[in-house]
Amino acid sequence: MKKWLVGIVIAIVALVAGVYLWSAQNGRQQHSASRANTASSKSTTESSKQHKMLVVYYSNSGTTESAAKTIQKKTGADIIKLQMSPDYPSDYSKLTVVAKRQIDRNQHPKILNNIDFSKYSTIFLGFPTWYHRPPMFINTFFEKYDLKGKTVVPFTTSMSSSIAVSRPYLKKMTANKQIVLQTGFRANETSTITKYLKQHNFTK
Numbered sequence: 001m002k003k004w005l006v007g008i009v010i011a012i013v014a015l016v017a018g019v020y021l022w023s024a025q026n027g028r029q030q031h032s033a034s035r036a037n038t039a040s041s042k043s044t045t046e047s048s049k050q051h052k053m054l055v056v057y058y059s060n061s062g063t064t065e066s067a068a069k070t071i072q073k074k075t076g077a078d079i080i081k082l083q084m085s086p087d088y089p090s091d092y093s094k095l096t097v098v099a100k101r102q103i104d105r106n107q108h109p110k111i112l113n114n115i116d117f118s119k120y121s122t123i124f125l126g127f128p129t130w131y132h133r134p135p136m137f138i139n140t141f142f143e144k145y146d147l148k149g150k151t152v153v154p155f156t157t158s159m160s161s162s163i164a165v166s167r168p169y170l171k172k173m174t175a176n177k178q179i180v181l182q183t184g185f186r187a188n189e190t191s192t193i194t195k196y197l198k199q200h201n202f203t204k
Contacts, residue, residue, distance in 0.1 A: 052119055053124065060095060064128050068126045075203060084110065084112070103131060108136055121151060123150055125155070129158035129166060152182065153182040163185055
């Protein structure tokens with residue numbers, strides 16, 4: 001009789017111990033999974049921050065603005081329009097006079113925006129092509145903002161000039177600034193924009 005009782009007690013103790021061990025092990029597994037998920041989420045967030053993109057542009061007639069918004073839509077980037085002081089004339093004939101005078105006199109017009117680039121890794125820089133080169137405010141852009149370590153993707157709108165005419169000027173402006181200057185593209189057509197963004201894995 002006593003042996004029978006001892007057997008029951010031993011069985012109960014073994015059952016309780018088994019339940020306890022299973023519970024402890026399951027808890028450790030859940031905790032490990034939770035930590036892994038947290039680490040993965042943190043890594044994804046940090047990666048997202050590291051690869052955040054910004055579209056910065058100036059547009060006088062609206063053509064470059066349209067291209068900039070297309071890029072923003074396809075990449076999910078933030079977007080900012082540059083503000084000049086004084087702004088360029090809306091009348092095209094007057095604008096060309098001002099643009100040519102700035103080139104001839106090597107004038108770098110003032111940009112009003114205060115932009116925090118610290119959270120961005122890739123900058124799409126949009127501008128119209130005037131007199132077969134970037135406008136003089138692009139000089140100001142690279143002088144005003146610290147883009148060290150950033151990737152800059154230039155895009156331009158022009159009915160006659162490709163981005164190639166702007167590259168020598170852009171290379172000179174970014175020399176010794178530790179900027180990764182991409183080839184860039186002419187953004188007059190949505191198909192061209194889409195093709196470039198897909199080829200370089202910028203689409204969302």
